[in-house]
Amino acid sequence: MxxxxxxxxxxxxxxxxxxxxxxxxxxxxxxxxxxxxxxxxxxxxxxxxxxxxxxxxxxxxxxxxxxxxxxxxxxxxxxxxxxxxxxxxxxxxxxxxxxxxxxxxxxxxxxxxxxxxxxxxxxxxxxxxxxxxxxxxxxxxxxxxxxxxxxxxxxxxxxxxxxxxxxxxxxxxxxxxxxxxxxxxxxxxxxxxxxxxxxxxxxxxxxxxxVSQLGGEACESNTYKAVLSPDVVKSFLGFYIGNADAEDVQKKSSLFINKINQKVASRKITVEDKPLKRNVFSRWFDDEGVATYNKAIIKNGVLMTYLYNLTTASKDGVESTGNASRGGSKMGTSTFYLELKPGKKSQEELFKDVQDGVYITEVQGLHAGLNPQSGNFSLQSSGFLIKNGKKDRALDVVTVSGNLIDVFKDVLEVGNDQRVFPSGIACSSLLIKKIIVSGK
Amino acid sequence: MVSKKLAIDVLNAALETGADYAEIFYEDSRSYSLSIENGKVQTSSSNVMNGVGLRLLKENQTVYGYTNDLTRKGLLALAESLRSSFKGKRIITVTKLDMIRAKNRNPVKNSYENISREEKIALVKEGIEEIEKLKDPRIVRYIGSFADNHRFVAVFNSKGKWFKRDSEFGRLAYSIIAADQNGFETAFEGPGAQQDISYFRSVVNVREVAKKAAKTALLMLEAKECPSGKMPVVIGNGWGGVLFHEACGHPLEASAISRGLSCFNGKEGDYIASPLVSAVDDSTIPQGWGSIDIDDEGNLGTKRLLIKDGKLVNYMIDDFNGRRMNREGNGACRRQNYKYCPTSRMSNTYICNGKSTPEEIIAATKLGLYAVGFSGGSVDPTTGEFNFGCSEAYIIRDGKICEPVKGATLIGHGDEILKHIDMVGNDLALGQGMCGAASGSIRTNVGQPTLRISEITVGGRGGELK
Incomplete structure (x- = not known):
């Protein structure tokens, strides 16, 4: 051969x-x-x-x-x-x-x-x-x-x-x-x-x-109640769940240290890795050849498991979770199809719940403005104002800042508008208590 | 290596259906990388890449493909497959290939392949020692790494020219994660050069580089959240040049300009910056991180003046995008490796020295931000909307550098921001980075002297600046 x-x-x-x-x-x-x-x-x-x-x-x-x-x-x-x-x-x-x-x-x-x-x-x-x-x-x-x-x-x-x-x-x-x-x-x-x-x-x-971005101007710098679009949630969720990597936990550099079976997010948040769901992203063995399986990583806000490969699993005396992933010469972990369980409300209903706030549709420059280690972010963003429970004018060149852990703790509602992204993440809009916007 | 005779045959096969240009890009690249985590060697890895990229052009169309099958049969099969995109008659026949000789500003003197793994490890460990000497329990994870690359390229084209380019690169880096009861902070330092290992022994102070990374991470633990809103910002020299790289560098590449997709289209000859600002893209700096003696289309490396005293005067141009602009390429055609179709890219791009001293700039600032460490950025060349993140910054009060702040991101419009530069320092320095765009990830230097922007939007979590 x-x-x-x-x-x-x-x-x-x-x-x-x-x-x-x-x-x-x-x-x-x-x-x-x-x-x-x-x-x-x-x-x-x-x-x-x-x-x-x-x-x-x-x-x-x-x-x-x-x-x-x-x-x-x-x-x-x-x-x-x-x-x-x-x-x-x-x-x-x-x-x-x-x-x-x-x-x-x-x-x-x-x-x-x-x-x-x-x-x-x-x-x-x-x-x-x-x-x-x-x-x-x-x-x-x-x-x-x-x-x-x-x-x-x-x-x-x-x-x-x-x-x-x-x-x-x-x-x-x-x-x-x-x-x-x-x-x-x-x-x-x-x-x-x-x-x-x-x-x-x-x-x-x-x-x-x-065209929806046209006619916008920056809003006043302030803290706002916010709806995050599925696109923004996708960007945040990937980095957030990165904290479940067992190697980072073992090396004391994760925000999820000692958090198994503890509440890490709002009870509205359930996040699963579903490598066996039939779609373009399905993977039935991981990069070390271990059989994959579907699992909840966060269930109703509680952290259920870390993500293991063979080496980190052996160090913790557990089985690999089938999440081994090659990153160049290093064997790390990753999820294959990450799904945020959708809620029941439409985006319009979320806007209504907000009454006055912002709808953030896009964040830019994640590699520079989001620190995956601390979870702190300050990012170039675009979106819309929400006024009287409805989407209002566009926002031009503002930043949003916060911390990933706070964002997922502050979730009041998960939308029903699930979208699937090429990075293998499926998620919906989130309504969150607060985000800091820097504009005028 | 592909022989000249085989290259002529492959070019002629590729040209059979009417392409007006054909080019063979041969690459043999050898890399090594190691990482040392918390004092112990964690990974050590070797890589070879060997392949050919074939590009055919016809007017404004490009066809590109690559292969690892470097036999006559393999290369001819690639040429035949690609030429099927065009349905015309031959207009060019290549009969000979003359060598283009370029000045060798980046000679390979002592290839990294001749340096033992143990020697590279010992080098990185010098810095590790300095981090360990600090004995600070807040440093929870510290990673030292070294990566080198010896890259040989030969290009043959239907203009009857061929050339070769032999280059080597080394980069040393330290990455620190520090933690206290409030959370984590990180810091990174990574000097690199198109030079052999002597650069890290004589030019770079490895111990100081490592110490700087560790101290920055510790300092940022103690820093308050950066205030937000519009404010004056003094941007430190060296890596501060990421501002120009994102805000103006990318929109001045022919890939955006030639299609009318740049915020600078139609502005040649206009003042796009304050008269204090001149900026260049210079691929001729000897052994510079982003230098090339000759580009992927055979045009010689040049020093391109992009902005002269505030006025837009030139772009980074490759021959292909130059066709839409009626301009010749000016040596800016680059690619990550043979798997990427090349296009116009930056090399060593910087804002030139002005007359103020950095001290004068700080002293002239009543209340503002002093940003000195940067984590990169991005831009949409069409709208000019850019952002870049600061990893180390301080508040300036009454002309003095005061408390450190963290988590600042600066945003703005590329075609506006340079007009707001109101002081330019005399301490030009360069910083080494990797730039990602259509033709892959390439080495580029960013650079500038210390300068002040009278007003820019700063995003942070610390409320209003008081």
Whole structure:
């Protein structure tokens, strides 16, 4: 077999146990500008992450193609890298879970849709955005892309797992002008079922996201009662749940230290990781080959579990939760499909509950303005005022500040307007007691 | 490596259906990284990347693809697949490839591949020692890391030119997490250069870098929340240049300008900044973090004056986007690696020195914010709306630097903010960063002297500035 050479060389070199994580992908993308195909790209690529145990320590190496020379490079590097490791973390190569709930996440139908058909929809999208509103002065670009990926884990304990998946994305971006003000907005659609794509719906969302921002001005700097859009909640939720990573807890750098079975959020908050839910994001084994399962991380505001891989689980004397995730050379954890349980009220009902406050629709610059460690954030934002229980004028260039822990403690209501985002997070609007807005 | 003969055959195969430009980008890149957590080596990892990217242009259209199959068969298959996007007749035949010779300002002298892992670990541990010497129990997690990259690139294009570029980079970093009963604070310091390990031995004081990171995290534990609202802000030199990078750098890239999608479109020759402001993008700084001797289209690295005494005079341009602008590329075409189609990007971008001293600027400020540490930012080039986060800041009262504050984010419009610069210092310095955009994540220097903005919106949790 193609990769036998690696395992044979590894054995010869004295590597006790070895593993290959092989990611292969085929991608296609094209975009239009002024009704012309301005970019077309089609690629096949590969990522190979190798690790091995020498004297109880992990050495790691990676490459992007395969040959005998690559196998030798990986083995030599694993040996040399393992030699300098000093931490005493237990190292595991996994023999496999007893049972896996296999899910097919590859939709063959997507291959059968012709490139012409995919292209035709893109032209339609561009036209629909352009014609969507008089104030749209430019279609910043429309793009179609698709990816077919496979993840394979092979190891010296005989484990062999493969999962294939695919998806496509349509993205549209518009620029709108009114007076001296220019605003840009975008929206995207992701799925692996081409028949679900609705050009008109996406075009309308792109246009609405753009023109609705016009005519805004900053509000007074103050603390406001607020509704956060699903898009904002998605950004916050990912960082917030990052605190459940067991390694951060063990290394005393998490906001969830000693919080198991304790109240960390409003009782309205239930957050689950659902890798086995059937959708584009399904994963039936994690990056160490452990079978995944659905679990509540926070239930009615109470923290139920940390997220473990094999190493951190062994340190705490528990089982891995099947959340191992590769981040370069390091094995960390992540969720696969994170779902905030929706509530019962519509967004309009949430506005009514607020009476006077703000509706925050977007936050920017998370990598700079949100500190995942402290949970503190101060972020460029856009949104609307809420007046007399209704959405009012747009807000131009303001910041919102607060702390993630406070945001989720301050939740009064969860909306029923669930949206699914490409990052594998599903969530709805939140009504929160307070957020600090800096404007005028 | 791809031979010249094979390159000619692949280019000609690619040009068969009427492309007006074809280019082969070959890359062989070797990287190593290590991390030391709480005093012990935690990870040590090696990587090789080896591939070819092929780009075809026809008028305003681009076709791009890449492969790891570097055999004749593999490369010709890629050319045939990509050329099928065009349906015309050949207009160019490549018969020979002449080498472009560029001045070598960034020579690879002593490749990091020749330095042992143990030596790199020992270097990082010097700084770790300084953090441990502080014996402060509030430091709960401290990570030292080192990463190096030796990158060889060869480009062959249908203008009958070819060139190679050999470069190496090293970056050392310390990341600190400190905690007390009120919560966590973090700090990061990460100097890097396009130089060999001697840079970290003779130019950088590794011990001071680590100590600085640790002390900043501890200081921020004691800091109050930053006030919010509009106020005068003095922005410190070096990394403070992230302001210009986000607010103006990105909107001045041809990728935005050529499509009419920049807030600076139609403003060439206009005053977009205070007359105190001149700014450049200079890819010729010897061994600079963002320097390139020759760009991905074979245009030589240059020092581009972007703003002269407040007036907009130039952009970062690549040949392809230059087509829509009727302008030639000026050496700004870059990409992360062979998996990315290249476009116009920044290199070492900074605001030039002015005449004030930093002390004069502080002394002239009655009440405001002094921002000296930064965590990055972002911009929408079309609207010019930008933000950047401050990781270390102080309140200025009556011309003196007073209490530290945390959690400040500065926001504004790129086409407005430079007009509000009312004092420019004489202490220009550069800071090393990674910049992410359409052609991937690339190394760039940001930079500026200390300067003052008369009024900018500051977001924080500390209420009104009093």
């Amino acid at each position: 193609k990769y036998d050479k690696f395992f044979a060389l590894a054995k010869e070199a004295g590597i006790e146990e070895a593993e290959l994580y092989i990611g292969e992908s085929y991608s296609l993308s094209f975009s239009l500008f002024h009704s012309e195909v301005d970019n077309y790209s089609s690629n096949k690529s590969m990522t190979i992450l190798a690790r091995g145990i020498v004297n109880g320590k992990f050495g790691t190496a990676s490459c992007d193609s395969w040959s005998a020379a690559h196998a030798k490079f990986l083995v030599d590097s694993i040996v040399a890298n393992a030699k300098v490791i000093e931490n005493e973390d237990p190292a595991f190569i996994f023999e496999g879970s007893k049972k896996y709930k296999k899910i097919n996440t590859y939709n063959k139908e997507l291959e059968k849709v012709s490139i012409d058909e995919k292209m035709k929809k893109l032209f339609e999208l561009e036209k629909a955005i352009k014609e969507g509103d008089k104030r749209v002065v430019e279609v910043g670009g429309v793009e179609y892309s698709e990816d077919a990926e496979s993840v394979t884990i092979l190891n010296s304990k005989g484990l062999k797992l493969t999962q294939k998946s695919n998806y496509f994305v349509y993205v549209g971006q518009a620029v709108a002008k009114e007076g001296k003000q220019t605003k840009s907005g975008y929206e995207l659609f992701l799925d692996n079922d081409f028949s679900k794509f609705d050009v008109k719906k996406l075009a309308k969302e792109v246009v609405d996201n753009t």
